[in-house]
Amino acid sequence: MSDQLNNQEVKLTIPAHADYVDLVRLTLYGLANKIGFSYEEIEDMKVAVSEACNNAVLYAYGDGSEGNVDIVFTIGEREIGVIIRDHGTSFDTDQKANRPDAWHDKALEEVQSGGLGFYLMQALMDEVEVISLEGRGTEVRMRKSISLCEETL
Numbered sequence: 001m002s003d004q005l006n007n008q009e010v011k012l013t014i015p016a017h018a019d020y021v022d023l024v025r026l027t028l029y030g031l032a033n034k035i036g037f038s039y040e041e042i043e044d045m046k047v048a049v050s051e052a053c054n055n056a057v058l059y060a061y062g063d064g065s066e067g068n069v070d071i072v073f074t075i076g077e078r079e080i081g082v083i084i085r086d087h088g089t090s091f092d093t094d095q096k097a098n099r100p101d102a103w104h105d106k107a108l109e110e111v112q113s114g115g116l117g118f119y120l121m122q123a124l125m126d127e128v129e130v131i132s133l134e135g136r137g138t139e140v141r142m143r144k145s146i147s148l149c150e151e152t153l
Contacts, residue, residue, distance in 0.1 A: 010073040014053075016061050016086065021053045024071050024084075031073050032080055037146055044124040045080070045144055051117035052084040052140040060088025060137060079126075079145040087137040 014020035061067040074081035
């Protein structure tokens, strides 16, 4: 990939409706493909990003108000960062996503309904961080690097 694309940001704002999540997935596909991610890695990232977007769409504006979801893709030489941010209802991240024992060491049956999205995000991405501020919304930050085993193929 050309050096001029490194460390650039691509920003996307979508209405908080499920119909628009496909735009995020398509954008991710195009960017990740340019960086050199494998098909499998791109599909994994699409699942993780879709889960974060769906959480924003389903839960952030549950009071019936209209809102937007902001997505920022940060393009690196061999990695991509994604931030999904809403400005709706926040939730207790300590109870859900950021605990050290969050979901990695649990059997799938132990994960509560509704918590599977964060489980998937953590399993499919290299890094996942959730920041939720009372009355100011939730931000999910994810990062994925091209795996070394893919580079040698």
